[in-house]
Every structure is written in structure tokens, then in C-alpha cells.
Amino acid sequence: MIELHAVSKAYFAKGIRKQVFDGLTFTFPANRNVALLGPNGAGKSTLLRLISGAESPDTGRIVRRASLSWPLGFSGGFNGSMTGIENIRFVARTYGADSDEVVDHVAEFSELGTSLRLPVKTYSTGMRSRLAFSMSLAINFDYYLIDEILGVGDASFRKKSNVALREKLPHSRLIMASHSMSHVRELCDCGLLLSPDGIWFFDNVEDLINAYARLH
Structure with a gap:
């Protein structure tokens, strides 16, 4: 179980403050694979980093009652000298x-x-x-967090990665940010739509994809 309680997060760049989340409260449904859809800059990657603990919210708290991976492909935690x-x-x-x-x-x-x-x-x-x-x-986790990483490497490596990830699904869940609707349909069954006008949960992945398409 992953719970967000009144989570807020903002960034400052060149003197400009960007509010990404403002009092977000949400409980990720248990035993579901959740997609995160939204335009660039909507906060998908930020949400994954917050969930994983790679970043902390400005206010609010995140409760994790499961083991979580870091966002797959996120290499910010490496020691470059090692x-x-x-x-x-x-x-x-x-x-x-x-x-x-x-x-x-x-x-x-x-x-x-x-x-x-x-x-x-x-x-x-x-x-x-x-x-x-x-x-x-x-490493075995209860949840694998994915941030557009399924496109890494050549075709052979991508195919191998997809197979390995699917092999985890009988025992683990996914939270995945992606612009690939084929990956979303294949791996997820519900999701969050992040947009400039708000954040909505869709219990059905096709309803999520249709709502995302209407943003364009």
C-alpha cells in the first residue's frame, strides 16, 4: 500500500517557482498496475521520485507499506567515482x-x-x-517504478527487458509513467491522469487512455 497525504512539491528555476503538486492525497490501489499519463511537465517523473523516496515532499507525507524499487533506469544515485x-x-x-x-x-x-x-x-x-x-x-520488490525506461537500448535489449519485467508481474506490481499507449495497455489496468487542470484516477485503463487523448 502506498498513500500520499496532502503532498506538495515545488521547484525553483531562474527565479521562477513551479508548483508541481499542491496538497495531493491519493492511495494507490492494492494489487493493481497503475499508469501515470500526462503531458510533459505534468509531474509524472516527480511523482515517481517522491514515491520512491529519491525526493522528499515540501509538505505532507508519504506512507509506504511495501518495498519499492527506485525508478527503473534512474541513475542519479550512482557514485561516479566507483x-x-x-x-x-x-x-x-x-x-x-x-x-x-x-x-x-x-x-x-x-x-x-x-x-x-x-x-x-x-x-x-x-x-x-x-x-x-x-x-x-x-532485486525483488513489491512495486517496480518505471519512467519511460522500456525504450532503453537496442531492439534486442528492449525485448529482453520487456520479457524480464513481465516475469515479475505474478509477484509484483508496477507504477509506470509512459507515452507509449501500447506499453500502458500491455502492462497496466488503471491509472492517474496528470494535467494542468487537475489529477484524476481512472479504474479502467482504456478510459484513462481516452481521457489522455482528449488533452491533445
Whole structure:
């Protein structure tokens, strides 16, 4: 169960304050895969970071009664001076997972080869995303948070990633921000529509997609 209680979040850039959420209260339905749809800048990625704990709300509180992944592909938590393997071991220990097993899984799945022995600061954006995505799948969570990451890598890696993610679904749930309606239909059954005029929950994913289409 994930609950948001009167959550507010704003950012400041070049002297301009942007209010992303203002007193948002919402309980994510249990045992459902939830899509987050909305135009760019509506707050989808911000909401995922708040849920994961990567960022804190300005006011309000978030209750998490489940284990959550970081947003899949989010590499902001890496130590750039440490190698890929060192980062993997650090994360594995943080989540109480067997570090050797996680290293083996990530090495095989990420296809990063000898690059895992290099400092992460030398990685391209795509390499960092591959590493973060592979690490997420190597650890079991109640909820996997996804932020447009299903498009990472070449066609072969994308196909492998989709298969691996679907294999998690019998035991885990998803909260996914995406602009791909095919991915939303395939993986989600309900969702939130984030728009400049407000935030609405749709119990049926097709109703969500239709409402999103009317924004354009």
C-alpha cells in the first residue's frame, strides 16, 4: 500500500517557482498496475521520485507499506567515482540482497562487459540506464517504478527487458509513467491522469487512455 497525504512539491528555476503538486492525497490501489499519463511537465517523473523516496515532499507525507524499487533506469544515485561493480555491491548490501548474485545477474543482463570495471562517470547515458535497469530487476520488490525506461537500448535489449519485467508481474506490481499507449495497455489496468487542470484516477485503463487523448 502506498498513500500520499496532502503532498506538495515545488521547484525553483531562474527565479521562477513551479508548483508541481499542491496538497495531493491519493492511495494507490492494492494489487493493481497503475499508469501515470500526462503531458510533459505534468509531474509524472516527480511523482515517481517522491514515491520512491529519491525526493522528499515540501509538505505532507508519504506512507509506504511495501518495498519499492527506485525508478527503473534512474541513475542519479550512482557514485561516479566507483566502478559499476562497486555500485552494484553497494546497492545490493543496502537492500539486503546477496551481492555476488546481484553482480552476476547484472553482468549477464546489462551486457556491459568489461565496462562494469570502469568508473560509472565514464559511462554514457544509455550505459548508466542499462546498469540501473539491470540492478532493479536483480532485486525483488513489491512495486517496480518505471519512467519511460522500456525504450532503453537496442531492439534486442528492449525485448529482453520487456520479457524480464513481465516475469515479475505474478509477484509484483508496477507504477509506470509512459507515452507509449501500447506499453500502458500491455502492462497496466488503471491509472492517474496528470494535467494542468487537475489529477484524476481512472479504474479502467482504456478510459484513462481516452481521457489522455482528449488533452491533445
